[in-house]
Amino acid sequence: xxxxxxxxxxxxxxxxxxxxxxxxxxxxxxxxxxxxxxxxxxxxxxxxxxxxxxxxxxxxxxxxxxxxxxxxxxxxxxxxxxxxxxxxxxxxxxxxxxxxxxxxxxxxxxxx
Amino acid sequence: xxxxxxxxxxxxxxxxxxxxxxxxxxxxxxxxxxxxxxxxxxxxxxxxxxxxxxxxxxxxxxxxxxxxxxxxxxxxxxxxxxxxxxxxxxxxxxxxxxxxxxxxxxxxxxxxxxxxx
Numbered sequence: 689x690x691x692x693x694x695x696x697x698x699x700x701x702x703x704x705x706x707x708x709x710x711x712x713x714x715x716x717x718x719x720x721x722x723x724x725x726x727x728x729x730x731x732x733x734x735x736x737x738x739x740x741x742x743x744x745x746x747x748x749x750x751x752x753x754x755x756x757x758x759x760x761x762x763x764x765x766x767x768x769x770x771x772x773x774x775x776x777x778x779x780x781x782x783x784x785x786x787x788x789x790x791x792x793x794x795x796x797x798x799x800x
Numbered sequence: 801x802x803x804x805x806x807x808x809x810x811x812x813x814x815x816x817x818x819x820x821x822x823x824x825x826x827x828x829x830x831x832x833x834x835x836x837x838x839x840x841x842x843x844x845x846x847x848x849x850x851x852x853x854x855x856x857x858x859x860x861x862x863x864x865x866x867x868x869x870x871x872x873x874x875x876x877x878x879x880x881x882x883x884x885x886x887x888x889x890x891x892x893x894x895x896x897x898x899x900x901x902x903x904x905x906x907x908x909x910x911x912x913x914x915x916x917x
Contacts (some may be wrong), residue, residue, distance in 0.1 A: 697841070722905065731804075731893045731908030732844070777843070787834075788906060792843040 691715060692791040694778060700797045701768060709763040709794045711778035716789070719782030721754055721761045726775045726793065736763075740782075768798045803827055804896050806909035813884055814917055821879045821912045823894030829874040830896035834906060835867070837890045844893065850877045884916045 695710035711721070720739045724732035738745045738754045738761070745752045751764040765772050775793040803826040813819050823833055831852050836844040848858045848869050856869035868880040881888055891913055895906035 692843075724908075729891075729911065729913065731806075731895070731911045734905055734907065737905060787846060787849065790844045792841070 692778065692780060692789055694776075694791040694794045696794055697792070698795045698797070700799065703769060703798055703800050705768055707765040707768045707772070707796055707798070709776050709778075709796065711761040711763065711791055713759050713780055716759070716780050717756075717782070718780035720780075721752075722779045722781065722788070723750075723752060723761075723763050724777045724779060724790075726777055728775075732777055735776075765796075768796075770798050770800055773797050802896075802898055802907040804830075804894065804907050804909040806894055806912050808912060809910060810913045810915075812915045812917065815885050816883055818880055818882045819884055819914060821881075821892055821894075821914075823877045823879070823896070823909050825875045825896045825907075828896070828898060830877075830898070831874060832897040833871060833877040834895045834897070835869060835877075835879050836893045836895070838893060838911075839890055847879075881914065884914070886916045889914055889916045 691714045693712045701707050720737055722737045723735045725735055726732040736752045738752045740756050749766045753762045775795045777790050777793045779788045779790045781788045805824045807822045833850045835847045838844050846859050847862045848856045850856045850869050850871040852871045852874050858864045866882055871877040891911050893911040895908040
C-alpha cells in the first residue's frame with residue numbers, strides 16, 4: 689500500500705538554526721513533490737514544488753531536495769524564526785497517481 | 801492570486817440536521833475542486849473530487865449519500881453533510897486546482913470547523 693512518512697511528529701529548534709524536515713515514501717513513483725505549511729485551524733498554504741527530474745529547489749530561506757532513488761525529500765528552513773512555527777506537509781502527485789497524497793505533517797516549533 | 805474562500809468558517813449543529821459548506825475560488829476558475837477532512841494531528845483525508853458540471857468522484861469508504869457534493873459553476877462547489885452525527889465533527893477543507901499553472905498545485909480554503917452536538 690502507499691505510504692508517506694514525515695520524519696517526526698514534532699521538531700523543536702532554536703531561532704537562527706536550520707530546520708530540516710524529512711519526507712519518505714514507498715510504493716509511489718511521483719512526478720513531483722510539494723510542501724505546504726498549515727497553521728492551526730487553517731487550510732494548508734502551498735510553498736514549493738519540485739519535479740522528479742530536479743534535485744533541488746530554493747525560495748528565499750526555503751530549500752527542497754528530491755531524491756527519487758532514496759524516495760525522499762528534505763525540506764530546509766534556514767535562519768529559522770519563531771514565525772516559521774507551523775505544521776509542514778509534504779504531498780506527492782503526478783498523472784499516474786491522479787491526485788495528491790499528503791503526509792501527516794511535522795509540527796515545527798522555533799523558540800527564541 | 802489563487803484565493804479560495806470557505807463559508808462558514810465554523811458551524812455548530814444538532815445531530816440529525818444537514819449542514820452546507822461552500823467553497824469558492826475568488827480570482828480564478830477551478831474546473832476541479834477537492835474536499836478533505838482532517839482530524840487533529842492527522843493528515844488531510846481526501847473525501848471526493850468535484851468536477852464542474854459532472855458528478856463528484858468519491859474516495860473509498862466515503863458515503864456519497866451522506867456527503868453531497870455539487871459543483872455548479874467554475875467558481876463554486878458545495879459540500880452538504882446530511883443527517884449529521886457527532887462522529888462527523890471534523891475540520892473540512894476544500895481546495896481548487898488552478899486551471900493554468902503548475903501541475904496539480906492546489907490552493908486551499910481556510911477550512912470549516914463542524915461540531916455536531
